[in-house]
Amino acid sequence: MNPKSALKGRGAQLNTPNRFFEFSHEMRNDFLEYCQKEGEKADKNKTLYLPVFPKTIVNKVQSPDVGMAYSMNMYQGCEHGCIYCYARNTHEYWGYSAGLDFERRILVKKDAPKLLEAHLKKKSWKAQTIVMSGNTDCYQPAEQEFEITRKCLEVFLKYKHPVGIITKNDLILRDLELLKALAKHNLIGVNISITSLSEDTRRILEPRTTTIKKRLETVKVLSENNIPVNVMLAPIIPSINSHEILPLTKAVSDCGALSIGHTVVRLNGAIGEIFTDWINKTMPDRAEKVLHQIQDCHGGNLNDSRYATRMRGEGKIAEQINMLVSLAKRKYFANKNMPKLNTELFEQYKGGQLKLF
Template sequence: MSNAENHIKGRGAQKRVHNRFFELSHELRDDFLNYCEAEGEEADANKTKYIDVFPKTFVNKVDSPDVGMGYSANPYQGCEHGCVYCYARNSHEYWGYGAGLDFERTILVKKNAPELLNKKLKSKSWEPNPIIFSGNTDCYQPIERKLEITRKCLETMLQWKHPTGIITKNALVLRDLDILKEMAQLNIISVNISITSLSEATRRLLEPRTASIKQRLKAVEVLSENGIPVRVMMAPIIPSLNSHEILPLVKKVSELGAKNVSYTIVRLNGQIATIFEDWARKTIPDRADRILNQIAECHGGRLNDSQWGRRMKGEGTIATQIKNTMEIAKKKYLKNSKMPALDGKHYLQLKNPQMRLF
């Protein structure tokens, strides 16, 4: 299937791409070396760089009308998981790096995130709008095991009893089960686990440094058993690559206790179209043309689609088939199940004790 001679194992992107905003390259210091944790997988031997940054704010307002969140918080910029399709790759260019291998090899670390978060939550003007961790890059990527920035942020959210969401594809989320269980008792937590396939072979190609499918399914089961509401995100669905797995995937996660399943159709915005096409030609050359053509068919004939309303779910025959199949799967396996609305009253009462009188 793949062209082993050209394929960089353990990485999603297969090449560096230039930063559209910078003509000059930047020399960076090596801080740590971290190899792929996937079982038995020979990883790319290039060093992953971790660089401390010190932003003035941590909680970001999300203005996109079709994303489904109002505020996000990202302890890290860049993501070593290396998912080749990741929409967040383009954001790395604003930091002076490329959207290809730079996105996976140069991780910016916000060690002051917990302090900034606490400052935000104690602000008089702040309302209990749910804050979603990993709106851009995964808050449980490999370096989190060592730095525990996400865990410290969750401790802050629990201290303030504030509505919280998590999006991740790493089973490391189970490390923080003690905090999540307390939050669940207050109905202030929901967890979204990204599972794009039930095939480990597909996972290794698409998402080379993520937790295995077995580990992610276990995370869904353990979280659900402990009363923590879980939504599985089949995001993205890629025509002719994982689109045939909708029914079996929804069936499997429903059996493990997931309350809902959401999806997006892959969109290759900005530099990602170039990165994805290069990846497809090197890793699945026998299917590359078919997959690329079907993706374009879902997005008005282009790989790069930024049109509101269409970019997340697509349009046309293939997109309609995917939508219908997902609806059938949810009616069959998740008929009366839904995610609970998060509760903001605990935060308001803590912030303003006089409200307890009402």
């Protein structure tokens, strides 16, 4: 990619049209030429934090192959800018693009802790693990300013309710004491996403995420403090990080992770266009090869919405990836397992404190 034309620190390099809108915004070449002649920036590339006020925060997950029953998201959109992120498409429901808008228009749910507490206090609610970040990262840069995730953890601890976390940011260590308190009652499971051991790969795939070194250190620190960690090797992208499965698995096992999970990349909705544009600019020498191999994993398409096959893919390349992951699990995770979280304490604390009678 030409560094003069690239938007620094961003994954997507364009805003795709919103499928729900009749009209779209286009950056014309004559406008870009005008800005260049005048010495002006056509795009200031700033992140905006926009408050939103949903009525609920806990979502029931309907997809049968996602691996969680309930999720909650403190933020919509994610400044990490991971080019492959499946959550990009959801930004269109909020009236934005799945491209640059997803990384630069971050919707902030400041009332999330109050909404969570109200949900847990419902008479009908029975404890089931609620996963923070089923969609976007709860420890993305916005969390440094708003601390919504931390406040939600305090609610989970108050009610002794099980919670899962998915993140790729070492900011989670800021809340280590809270996590340790939850782990004492077997109420916490952490999922750290690590897609590569190469910083060069990390920088182009996930431009505003924490470094691989810090992510591995995060796995180690959490594990040393008896906080169970699963590492997500997700997604595996043929000819980009597919060759790293075994060394990556060994590295996270050595850091104390108790299990790994993986998915094969799929590029649904607008992500196909965003990814195709990105790879032709960042890896022009192997763009066609990568795109064709992704298609080979999904019946000739970049996208795949079929339950049971969409996460693992099909065909020879997907089969090789899945076999390598199975081998890695047998080699580096024998006799290791994530614990089942405790759902027994919640009823005693549902009123906000331990019931004596």
